Amino acid sequence: xxxxxxxxxxxxxxxxxxxxxxxxxxxxxxxxxxxxxxxxxxxxxxxxxxxxxxxxxxxxxxxxxxxxxxxxxxxxxxxxxxxxxxxxxxxxxxxxxxxxxxxxxxxxxxxxxxxxxxxxxxxxxxxxxxxxxxxxxxxxxxxxxxxxxxxxxxxxxxxxxxxxxxxxxxxxxxxxxxxxxxxxxxxxxxxxxxxxxxxxxxxxxxxxxxxxxxxxxxxxxxxxxxxxxxxxxxxxxxxxxx
Ligand code: F6R
Numbered sequence: 001x002x003x004x005x006x007x008x009x010x011x012x013x014x015x016x017x018x019x020x021x022x023x024x025x026x027x028x029x030x031x032x033x034x035x036x037x038x039x040x041x042x043x044x045x046x047x048x049x050x051x052x053x054x055x056x057x058x059x060x061x062x063x064x065x066x067x068x069x070x071x072x073x074x075x076x077x078x079x080x081x082x083x084x085x086x087x088x089x090x091x092x093x094x095x096x097x098x099x100x101x102x103x104x105x106x107x108x109x110x111x112x113x114x115x116x117x118x119x120x121x122x123x124x125x126x127x128x129x130x131x132x133x134x135x136x137x138x139x140x141x142x143x144x145x146x147x148x149x150x151x152x153x154x155x156x157x158x159x160x161x162x163x164x165x166x167x168x169x170x171x172x173x174x175x176x177x178x179x180x181x182x183x184x185x186x187x188x189x190x191x192x193x194x195x196x197x198x199x200x201x202x203x204x205x206x207x208x209x210x211x212x213x214x215x216x217x218x219x220x221x222x223x224x225x226x227x228x229x230x231x232x233x234x235x236x237x238x239x240x241x242x
Contacts, residue, residue, distance in 0.1 A: 007234050010217075013241045016205050020049030023137070023201055023239045027054060028063050030135045030199070036067040038127075040136030040189070041095075042147075043072070043087045046203045047137055051095040058099050065101035071127050072108040073138070073147040073194075077161060077185035080112045085175050109159070109187035116161050120187055124159040127193070136197035140204045142212050143167050144225035148188035151224045157190035191229055200233055204240040213240060 013019035113119035
């Protein structure tokens with residue numbers, strides 16, 4: 001017996017490129033319906049192909065980000081925005097610099113803010129003030145994390161500061177000179193914040209995600225596996241290539 005909720009729309013894709021193209025087509029539809037959409041964005045290796053597709057589509061005139069606002073899921077605490085491994089740098093280098101988005105409408109938590117609790121409150125409030133996220137893209141952590149919401153994070157949590165698990169620090173160490181350089185904390189949208197998004201696109205790719213993906217589909221809804229909560233969201237589209 002499967003416990004998959006019917007509200008998940010699941011597309012198996014024949015390649016990483018096909019996954020990225022299908023997700024990009026979904027974004028095109030969203031921006032056709034509402035050119036002023038508020039997009040929730042993710043970093044990591046998974047969405048790189050999506051961003052590449054979106055850049056090409058925008059250059060081909062098939063969509064515009066002119067009136068779009070974006071909020072990123074997360075940012076390391078303690079890295080300046082200019083640090084090469086900050087998520088601000090990632091977004092600029094992989095996406096924002098190539099598209100027609102207004103830089104003043106791209107929001108990413110400031111992990112170098114002098115007062116992190118104030119920064120968190122500011123970020124969450126601002127997201128609510130613009131009406132919340134219309135379409136949120138997510139990757140899946142091998143331990144089931146979404147954003148930096150690690151196993152055990154209450155489903156009711158809004159944007160907050162987290163201590164990163166060893167597993168996540170090790171997974172992200174490939175981007176730093178050594179494990180010691182990987183920050184120990186991050187600001188992340190909470191699970192409640194993510195669940196408030198009107199639509200969610202979950203991208204899953206890589207053989208190392210197989211076990212996590214199966215648990216996402218068939219395991220129970222359990223804070224020990226944060227992504228499992230997405231099965232209770234009314235509008236999640238999953239694109240995967242393992
Ligand atoms: C990134 C994020 C993380 C990643 C996840 C998967 O902003 O919030 O949850 O989506 O760790 O990372 P990749 O895509 O590198 O496997």
